[in-house]
Amino acid sequence: xxxxxxxxxxxxxxxxxxxxxxxxxxxxxxxxxxxxxxxxxxxxxxxxxxxxxxxxxxxxxxxxxxxxxxxxxxxxxxxxxxxxxxxxxxxxxxxxxxxxxxxxxxxxxxxxxxxxxxxxxxxxxxxxxxxxxxxxxxxxxxxxxxxxxxxxxxxxxxxxxxxxxxxxxxxxxxxxxxxxxxxxxxxxxxxxxxxxxxxxxxxxxxxxxxxxxxxxxxxxxxxxxxxxxxxxxxxxxxxxxxxxxxxxxxxxxxxxxxxxxxxxxxxxxxxxxxxxxxxxxxxxxxxxxxxxxxxxxxxxxxxxxxxxxxxxxxxxxxxxxxxxxxxxxxxxxxxxxxxxxxxxxxxxxxxxxxxxxxxxxxxxxxxxxxxxxxxxxxxxxxxxxxxxxxxxxxxxxxxxxxxxxxxxxxxxxx
Numbered sequence: 238x239x240x241x242x243x244x245x246x247x248x249x250x251x252x253x254x255x256x257x258x259x260x261x262x263x264x265x266x267x268x269x270x271x272x273x274x275x276x277x278x279x280x281x282x283x284x285x286x287x288x289x290x291x292x293x294x295x296x297x298x299x300x301x302x303x304x305x306x307x308x309x310x311x312x313x314x315x316x317x318x319x320x321x322x323x324x325x326x327x328x329x330x331x332x333x334x335x336x337x338x339x340x341x342x343x344x345x346x347x348x349x350x351x352x353x354x355x356x357x358x359x360x361x362x363x364x365x366x367x368x369x370x371x372x373x374x375x376x377x378x379x380x381x382x383x384x385x386x387x388x389x390x391x392x393x394x395x396x397x398x399x400x401x402x403x404x405x406x407x408x409x410x411x412x413x414x415x416x417x418x419x420x421x422x423x424x425x426x427x428x429x430x431x432x433x434x435x436x437x438x439x440x441x442x443x444x445x446x447x448x449x450x451x452x453x454x455x456x457x458x459x460x461x462x463x464x465x466x467x468x469x470x471x472x473x474x475x476x477x478x479x480x481x482x483x484x485x486x487x488x489x490x491x492x493x494x495x496x497x498x499x500x501x502x503x504x505x506x507x508x509x510x511x512x513x514x515x516x517x518x519x520x521x522x523x524x525x526x527x528x529x530x531x532x533x534x535x536x537x538x539x540x541x542x543x544x545x546x547x548x549x550x551x552x553x554x555x556x557x558x559x560x561x562x563x564x565x566x567x568x569x570x571x572x573x574x575x576x577x578x579x580x581x582x583x584x585x586x587x588x589x590x591x592x593x594x595x596x597x598x599x600x601x602x603x604x605x606x607x608x609x610x611x612x613x614x615x616x617x618x619x620x621x622x623x624x625x626x627x628x629x630x631x632x633x634x635x636x637x638x639x640x641x642x643x644x645x646x647x648x649x650x651x
Contacts, residue, residue, distance in 0.1 A: 261287035300368035402587030408475040418463035478634035587616030
């Protein structure tokens with residue numbers, strides 16, 4: 238019975254979608270050809286018109302067996318439909334149009350391709366989260382976008398658990414292999430006389446990164462493998478985010494920088510924008526254990542209780558290094574309320590499961606070069622959603638490292 242109901246909804250969804258296509262293409266054609274509007278601006282307006290058209294028909298026809306109980310409930314549906322399907326349609330359409338428009342493909346034809354790509358994702362998103370049964374729990378838009386484009390019908394129970402991801406043994410084993418290779422390269426790089434001390438030199442990310450950071454910029458580059466010359470590593474049900482960045486601290490000395498960082502261990506919340514609270518757990522010479530409450534802001538805000546093991550190493554008079562490894566990352570729910578608690582480690586939204594940082598410090602004329610190589614693990618992104626979501630996920634990792642470097646430079650430049 239459920240399969241027949243789902244088939245009826247699927248056919249109705251496509252019928253409404255076909256009308257929505259006509260509305261979208263008609264609006265786009267008028268705006269581009271008659272009004273002379275830029276294709277991307279016209280696309281945004283045309284998508285909005287189609288979204289409102291489709292919602293009205295889905296409410297009255299496609300999901301007529303799940304009527305709204307009140308105007309407030311209907312408004313809530315419209316908000317969810319607009320946020321979820323709108324995000325998929327708007328992001329997907331604009332991304333594909335941006336890719337296809339430079340090829341001189343007709344804008345209307347390019348938009349038809351974009352519509353086809355987004356259609357399947359939109360149906361299952363609407364079925365599970367917009368026109369849902371009453372007992373299906375609310376989850377965030379990003380939690381839906383990152384993990385799933387379901388290939389099979391969803392039950393109410395499975396939809397309620399959609400936002401939860403599990404750190405599987407296979408994912409963890411693949412991460413540990415990646416981590417070991419990064420650790421081995423870090424050990425080689427920090428040995429005496431190594432010319433590839435900095436990761437940006439080893440990976441040849443830019444020949445001018447030093448000039449950029451000495452000029453006051455933040456040098457940032459994405460790395461796709463644990464070692465130079467290797468291809469991207471597949472992580473089953475997971476994704477490694479590997480970024481390297483650098484800043485310059487003018488009129489500083491390496492020994493003073495390291496001494497200051499050690500002295501301020503446990504007080505990171507006073508300097509770093511992503512750290513809500515922090516404290517020193519233990520200190521044993523160059524080994525330090527730190528607690529930090531981290532907050533990551535993007536489409537949604539996620540907060541974690543984390544613990545980190547940090548080891549500093551002096552490499553002569555001009556160089557030093559440190560390696561920071563997360564020993565605990567627990568996502569929090571009901572943050573800021575009496576009900577605040579940790580979710581089970583490795584059984585949460587999966588936005589951040591592991592986080593390592595490899596720091597390198599070098600004395601140069603005029604100050605100190607500081608490079609941070611950040612390697613983190615999150616849940617994977619299905620191939621169907623990768624074109625829409627991967628950019629957002631990588632942007633979160635990149636912005637986190639950038640915020641850390643900017644905050645560090647500000648603190649050390651005082």
